[in-house]
Amino acid sequence: MVFVLDCNKKPLAPCHEARTRKLLSRKKAAVYLRYPFTIILKREVEDDIAPCTLKLDPGSRHTGVAILQNDRVLFLGQIDHKTTIVDDLKKRSAYRRRRRTKNCRYRAARFLNRKKPEGWFPPSVMSALNNSVVIVRRLKKICPIGLIEYELVKFDTQKLINPDIKGTEYQNGPLHRTNMRNFLRIAHNNTCQYCHGASKDTKMEWEHMMPRSRGGSDALGNATWSCHSCNDEKGSRTPREWAAAIKQKKRQTKLDKARLEGIDNLKKQNYSTALADAAKVNAIRWKLKEMLEQETKLTVKVSSAYHTKTNRMKYGLSKDHCVDAACVGKDALPALHFRTTECLVITARGRGKHCRTNVDKNGFPVGKPYPRRKNFFGYQSGDMVAANVPKGTKQGKYVGCAACRSTGSFDIKTANGRISGINHKYIKPIHRLDGYGYTTKEISPYWFETENKTASSPCLKAGASAV
Numbered sequence: 001m002v003f004v005l006d007c008n009k010k011p012l013a014p015c016h017e018a019r020t021r022k023l024l025s026r027k028k029a030a031v032y033l034r035y036p037f038t039i040i041l042k043r044e045v046e047d048d049i050a051p052c053t054l055k056l057d058p059g060s061r062h063t064g065v066a067i068l069q070n071d072r073v074l075f076l077g078q079i080d081h082k083t084t085i086v087d088d089l090k091k092r093s094a095y096r097r098r099r100r101t102k103n104c105r106y107r108a109a110r111f112l113n114r115k116k117p118e119g120w121f122p123p124s125v126m127s128a129l130n131n132s133v134v135i136v137r138r139l140k141k142i143c144p145i146g147l148i149e150y151e152l153v154k155f156d157t158q159k160l161i162n163p164d165i166k167g168t169e170y171q172n173g174p175l176h177r178t179n180m181r182n183f184l185r186i187a188h189n190n191t192c193q194y195c196h197g198a199s200k201d202t203k204m205e206w207e208h209m210m211p212r213s214r215g216g217s218d219a220l221g222n223a224t225w226s227c228h229s230c231n232d233e234k235g236s237r238t239p240r241e242w243a244a245a246i247k248q249k250k251r252q253t254k255l256d257k258a259r260l261e262g263i264d265n266l267k268k269q270n271y272s273t274a275l276a277d278a279a280k281v282n283a284i285r286w287k288l289k290e291m292l293e294q295e296t297k298l299t300v301k302v303s304s305a306y307h308t309k310t311n312r313m314k315y316g317l318s319k320d321h322c323v324d325a326a327c328v329g330k331d332a333l334p335a336l337h338f339r340t341t342e343c344l345v346i347t348a349r350g351r352g353k354h355c356r357t358n359v360d361k362n363g364f365p366v367g368k369p370y371p372r373r374k375n376f377f378g379y380q381s382g383d384m385v386a387a388n389v390p391k392g393t394k395q396g397k398y399v400g401c402a403a404c405r406s407t408g409s410f411d412i413k414t415a416n417g418r419i420s421g422i423n424h425k426y427i428k429p430i431h432r433l434d435g436y437g438y439t440t441k442e443i444s445p446y447w448f449e450t451e452n453k454t455a456s457s458p459c460l461k462a463g464a465s466a467v
């Protein structure tokens with residue numbers, strides 16, 4: 001389906017591709033936006049438009065988006081959030097620390113007297129929230145959205161660690177009336193978990209599997225019990241790195257073999273440490289509602305993950321971020337009708353970086369990333385462009401993302417590779433850089449259309465009746 005605006009940029013109900021082609025070929029409309037594809041009519045429409053519902057399924061890495069009009073699914077999308085923010089900020093903080101302490105360039109000393117404002121969220125969480133709000137705002141401009149609904153996710157992080165937890169165990173936890181050292185000593189029977197006593201060392205210690213020096217936490221999932229000699233020998237390596245180093249030795253002693261076996265057993269313990277994603281999603285629960293209401297001035301409804309899942313089973317749909325989004329909501333419909341099976345994948349990219357100098361792996365400066373100017377001949381790197389080169393070795397038509405140069409000779413990243421040395425005068429803009437990258441993917445919403453169907457699946461009956 002294609003989004004439609006009238007000549008006053010009033011959003012109208014999305015229309016079918018075939019109708020769009022007719023309107024465009026008869027010059028009754030023009031292309032307004034490439035991603036998501038939107039046309040603008042050359043006349044005014046005064047009729048009342050039936051409002052659509054926008055549904056979101058927020059996640060830590062991906063957020064599903066769907067636009068529905070009653071039981072018809074008109075648009076499917078998926079926002080891919082940035083995943084590098086934490087690492088990037090850690091890097092930046094390290095560079096700044098160096099500039100404060102080394103005698104190379106002045107950066108004022110920072111005192112730890114700063115407070116985080118109330119309602120502060122970590123940058124990675126804020127970025128995911130902002131992405132969702134920005135996309136909703138942009139969709140609201142091209143589609144008559146009257147209601148927003150999203151899934152209020154809540155992960156039980158304790159249950160992720162211990163699936164059998166119940167009752168008072170929630171309040172107590174494994175370290176109730178004990179401390180970490182005591183707990184580990186008893187849990188591991190006071191034996192070294194690496195060598196199992198082969199080193200004959202009796203001095204026992206609390207061991208961090210991912211070392212503290214490398215960001216390992218004091219959480220139970222990262223702790224084990226070891227003798228001093230093993231702990232010392234392992235140093236600031238992870239068990240896996242240590243095992244690799246032992247395996248490279250020409251001659252392995254009895255102790256080495258015992259340690260290899262111990263490390264192998266440690267891997268089987270399978271402590272869940274992937275709680276960061278769950279914590280991130282839990283953190284944004286209510287904040288998203290607040291931000292969406294403030295931004296769009298629309299009613300924002302929430303529903304639980306339970307409703308999404310039961311709806312999905314009832315409609316007989318396969319699992320995908322955007323399909324999940326279409327299933328969000330308490331008011332279940334008898335069935336969903338997909339008017340589109342194309343999902344627009346919106347990847348958060350940003351608009352360049354603040355960094356003025358590239359650095360090598362040790363933090364030493366190696367050249368400048370790009371000149372301070374971003375615009376050249378009316379284009380900037382990241383713009384989607386179409387080129388039509390009439391003559392020369394580069395003759396042909398190309399569509400892709402431009403990399404701009406002050407010389408006027410641009411590169412175009414197309415689906416079939418990079419074409420360099422295209423003169424700016426042969427180029428036309430398609431979609432200006434807006435902080436997001438766009439691709440599409442085809443989805444098959446009904447689960448029995450997908451390959452991995454099994455006759456015993458509980459939603460077979462529900463799925464068959466839904467279509």
Ligand SMILES: [Zn+2]
Pocket residue numbers: 192193194195196197198199226227228229230231
């Ligand atoms: Zn040991």
